[in-house]
Amino acid sequence: MNAAGEAEHITMLRETLRRFIDKEMPRDSVSRWDKENHFPREVHLKLAELGLTGLTVPEQYGGSGRDITATIVTIEELCSRSMAVGCAYIQSSCYAGLNLVEVASDAQRRELLPRVASEGLMFAYGFTEPDVGADLASVRTTARRDGDELVIRGSKRFCSGAAISDFIYALVRTGPAEERYRNLSLVLIPPHAPGVTLEAQDTLGLKGGGTFDVTFDDVRVPVANVVGGEDGIGQGWAKLVGPGLDVEKIEVAAMALGIARGAIADAWTYAQERVQFGKPICTIQSIRHMLADARTRFEACRLMTYNAAALIDAHQPAAVETAMAKLFVCDTARDIVLSCQQILGAYGYVRDFDMERYVRDILVMPILGGSSAIQRNNIANLLKLPR
Incomplete structure (x- = not known):
């Protein structure tokens, strides 16, 4: 273990990632990707070449074996520089890799997991609908069987990365709506298949992969595209709420952690370089206190995130x-970033500075992957607080 309590292979991974980021993700390129809403696919492919998209893939399928802590480290490091790259990495290693390992059929694992490890194959989540948010059991998108095909009709909202992904990992209803949890299935739908319409949403942040409204107008896919194969029909709810849900929560935490780390680093440097009244502003007590608080709160965030990752790696309960x-x-990372923006003053509001991008990206983190209100409900329920 090093001084930060990290295993040697994790420290080496961080060093490798930081060299990669400096070379392949320079600040001027990241700024351009953000302004142009551009996904740098070539960078994603280089991550796959390094074996990083295989951190959730068993060795028998070409990966390095499941290592959740290493995956979370990779997310944090990438997101400290670029959400365009970091989000795509999650769509590959987590949305595709973890779900395929946990709930796919043997045939789907053999076909798709090697592509995750070697090509960075990506899934986009197609869960939310115009009238369905946290209550996923109420999805209205339907899949009707017609021979060896499913005919899919409906719509999805906030389908991030749909246009750059290989498949939309969609939750659909394959039976009567009255039996809410028994007639749901997960289906792999190619985003550019006939009958699929993607409509981009103009979001405040998270530029690069894009967020889309998706319409399915009698889209046909093979029954073999049901996650889990034929046996997966009607089993979507059980597959949706499996162990991968715990990992998803700390994926988002790692994203927030990365953004906060980038903001702290920039504020720390700026406070030493910015001179007012003949002295660097880091000599002003209020600025020193803001920076000290930011570093302290960041350390608490880091410990919570990696404690949860360690529990999952140890196959211990972690919900x-x-x-x-x-x-x-x-919530804390949002507050950290906003305080760092204050340290930069007016410059923190200018698009030529990365701080402005950190602010736009961090604001969605308490909403993404289950809002803070939902998490409070989850915690109270899991700890068996009487209703």
Whole structure:
């Protein structure tokens, strides 16, 4: 273990990632990707070449074996520089890799997991609908069987990364709506298949992969595209709420952690370089206190995130800890970034400075992947607080 309590292979991974970021993700390029809403696919492919998209893939399928802590480290490091790259990495290693390992059929694992490891194959989540948010059991998108095909009709909202992904990992209804939890299925839908319409949403942040409204107008896919194969029909709810849900919470925490770390680093440097009244502003007590608080709160966020990751790696129950981490880290990281913006003053509001991008990106973190209100409910329920 090093001074930060990290295993040697994790420290080496961080060093590798930081060299990669300096070379392949320079600040001027990241700024351009953000302004142009551009996804740098070539950078994503280089991550796959390094084996990083295989951190959730078993060795038998070409990966390095499941290592959640290493995956979370990778998310944090990438998101400290670029959400365009960091979000795509999650869509590959987590949305595709973890879900395929946990709930796919053997045939789907053999076909798709090697592509995750070697090509960075990506899934986009198609869960939310215009009238369905947290209550996913109420989805209205339907899939009707017609021979060896499913005919899909409906719509999805906030489908991030749909246009750059290989498949939309969609939750659909395959039976009567009255039996809410028994007639749901997960289906892999190619985003550019006939009958699929993607309509981009103009979001405040998270530029690069894009967020889309998706319409399915009698889209046909093979029954083999049901996650889990034929046996997966009607089993979507059980597959949706499996162990991967815990990992998703700390994926978002790691994103927030990365953004906060980038903001602290920039504020720390700026405070030493910015001179007012003949002295660097880091000599002003109020600025020193803001920076000290930011570093302190960041350390608490780091410990919560990696404690939850360690529990998952050890195959220990982690539902409470992941919900707490998601809640605390995302809310705290937002406050950290906003305080760092204040340190930069007017420059923190100018698009030529990365701080402005950190602010836009961090604001969605308490909402993404289950809002802070939902996490508070989850924590109270998991700890069996009487209703």
